[in-house]
Amino acid sequence: MNFPYIYHLYSVRKIMFLVITACIPAILTKYYFFGTGTLIQIFISVIIAILIEIIILKIRSKNIKIHLWDNSVILTAILFGVSIPSLLPWWITVFGVFFSVLVGKHLYGGLGQNIFNPAMIGYAVLLISFPVYMNNWNKISTETSFLKDMEQSLNIIFSNQSTLNNLNTSVNSFTEATPLNDFKIKSHFLNNDYIEDNGSHHKTISLQKSSTYINISFFLGGFFLILKGIICWRIPIIFLFSLGFLSSITYFFSQDLFMSPLVHLFSGGTMICAFFISTDPVTTACTNVGKIIFSIIISCLVWIIRNYSAYPDGIAFAVLLANMLVPLIDHYTKTSGYGHNRI
Known part of the structure; x- marks a missing residue:
């Protein structure tokens, strides 16, 4: 039928x-x-x-x-x-x-x-x-x-x-x-006798460059999925905007202790999370409002883990923690069926 x-x-x-x-x-x-x-x-x-x-x-x-x-x-x-x-x-x-x-x-x-x-x-x-x-x-x-x-x-x-x-x-x-781990180490030793040699600086630049290009590649692949209607645009766009907004605020107040928005957006697993991981239709929120809330939660968790935890990236933990909240998000953002009163 x-x-x-x-x-x-x-x-x-x-x-x-x-x-x-x-x-x-x-x-x-x-x-x-x-x-x-x-x-x-x-x-x-x-x-x-x-x-x-x-x-x-x-x-x-x-x-x-x-x-x-x-x-x-x-x-x-x-x-x-x-x-x-x-x-x-x-x-x-x-x-x-x-x-x-x-x-x-x-x-x-x-x-x-x-x-x-x-x-x-x-x-x-x-x-x-x-x-x-x-x-x-x-x-x-x-x-x-x-x-x-x-x-x-x-x-x-x-x-x-x-x-x-x-x-x-x-x-x-x-x-x-990784570049994220390298920045974390530097921030911990910022007020101590920490000296960076030219070799270490060159490694950081080279790895940052590779990480940037890989993230750009995931962005292009994710944009293709949006054009084909495979994934909802709300999740990656809201996630990237929220992460960029949070990192911009902290970077404005302390450029030594916090990474710049560009580093956050184009390092680690940011783009694979935005377009390929968080958009999994099974483990994400069902409603449009829920997807926005889900994306904001992931971006906040990524920002917190990257800046204050022992882990350099935190994409996996942020996604898994947000997955746990999906049933709660769906419960409070559910919509009524056509012709029915909102529950």
């Missing part, structure tokens, strides 16, 4: 496919700056996510072909894989994907019933469990050929070095903290 007043141009499978397509510019940009390790991490995430999905669907006696055909688990894996450092050990990646698919998705009943964003569940677990691994990124290098870079990345990702000390020994020449 067809319902003439309930219609959507895209199927779930098509929506997931278009979101995956929108991620391609950011994936290529990250590959350009951080090497083939980016592609390897995404490949590992997708393969492991599909395997876990098949096993769980088999256990739950679900139709494997139908559920895999919707592309949802592939999108979760790609968003997770593009968010993690490119040289993260493979077993940590598997650990995070396991939490994303099993706990973030299937523990609540599967697609459409999860209350938390699955990709952010896995990312948050890794950030808490392996903070040093998750806050170190390989330095930009354009001197290595594709095959040489792939060989080097595979050796590091799949090496038998299970301890952090051994890992640091093997990749110490090209690992460093």
